[in-house]
Amino acid sequence: ENKHEEKVQDPDRGKDQPKADMGSKTWADLAGEMKIFLWNPEERTCLGRTAKSWGLILLFYFIFYTCLAGMFAFCLYVMLLTLSPYTPRFRDRVSPPGVMIRPHLNGFTIAFNVSQPNTWQPYVDNMHHFLAAYDDKVQEEKNIECVPGQYFIQGGNDSEEKKACQFKRSLLQNCSGIEDPTFGYSKGQPCILLKMNRIIGYRPGAGVPVSVECKVQKGNESHLRSVDFYPGNGTFDLMYYPYYGKFTHVNYTSPLVAMHFIDVQKNYLVPIQCSLNGEGIINDLNSDRFLGRIIFTLSIGK
Numbered sequence: 001e002n003k004h005e006e007k008v009q010d011p012d013r014g015k016d017q018p019k020a021d022m023g024s025k026t027w028a029d030l031a032g033e034m035k036i037f038l039w040n041p042e043e044r045t046c047l048g049r050t051a052k053s054w055g056l057i058l059l060f061y062f063i064f065y066t067c068l069a070g071m072f073a074f075c076l077y078v079m080l081l082t083l084s085p086y087t088p089r090f091r092d093r094v095s096p097p098g099v100m101i102r103p104h105l106n107g108f109t110i111a112f113n114v115s116q117p118n119t120w121q122p123y124v125d126n127m128h129h130f131l132a133a134y135d136d137k138v139q140e141e142k143n144i145e146c147v148p149g150q151y152f153i154q155g156g157n158d159s160e161e162k163k164a165c166q167f168k169r170s171l172l173q174n175c176s177g178i179e180d181p182t183f184g185y186s187k188g189q190p191c192i193l194l195k196m197n198r199i200i201g202y203r204p205g206a207g208v209p210v211s212v213e214c215k216v217q218k219g220n221e222s223h224l225r226s227v228d229f230y231p232g233n234g235t236f237d238l239m240y241y242p243y244y245g246k247f248t249h250v251n252y253t254s255p256l257v258a259m260h261f262i263d264v265q266k267n268y269l270v271p272i273q274c275s276l277n278g279e280g281i282i283n284d285l286n287s288d289r290f291l292g293r294i295i296f297t298l299s300i301g302k
Contacts, residue, residue: 103122131176174258
């Protein structure tokens with residue numbers, strides 16, 4: 001009866017016994033249990049699985065991921081069959097061309113002092129490097145002479161290599177770097193090159209050459225008094241279009257317009273906007289300063 005009373009009086013005493021046993025395990029005991037879990041020599045299991053169990057589960061995942069990779073590769077293959085490496089599938093939303101200038105080093109501010117060659121020499125080096133592909137000999141070897149004033153439309157398959165028209169740097173005259181290797185920077189009359197971005201199949205101007213115009217964007221218009229354009233009157237000849245893509249138009253070199261800033265106000269920051277003018281050209285979109293125009297700053301010190 002006394003023992004029964006003790007059990008009634010302390011019903012939870014038996015529950016504490018396992019806790020005491022668990023708390024009495026040493027690090028050696030835990031290490032031994034971990035060793036048995038990693039490899040049980042009696043049951044010949046590793047991490048609780050036999051060799052057969054491991055083999056079946058690895059085989060299952062191998063087959064599963066192989067099928068998954070095969071499905072992905074098949075879908076990718078079918079999608080690529082619908083695309084052409086030579087011509088974009090959809091071109092109805094391609095915007096009119098943007099423009100870019102050279103030299104382009106640190107942003108769109110061209111600043112130098114005429115009396116300090118180290119301030120303008122980097123611009124000169126950048127121009128020579130860019131125009132290396134336009135050397136007259138290089139163009140004569142790789143490209144052909146075309147008929148000015150009309151598009152150079154070439155037939156054949158999309159994969160057939162297309163010919164490119166010559167654009168010799170000598171066409172840039174005073175901005176070619178041939179007669180004046182400093183491109184006018186040593187005289188405070190810098191040359192800046194402008195080119196349109198390439199768009200496959202695009203025919204600018206709707207049959208009329210696109211021209212370039214430069215003016216002061218904001219400020220005193222008298223700060224920009226004279227600009228010469230090369231070649232001709234600063235137009236992009238139609239014979240360099242359309243462009244057929246880098247895979248087939250291998251030797252294509254984009255036509256350029258050189259802007260020779262003869263008379264710019266010295267010791268001032270002169271913001272200049274050069275725009276394309278022609279049929280279908282958009283050059284007044286405020287949200288895009290490179291669409292059909294480009295804005296840069298000239299700062300010429302004495």
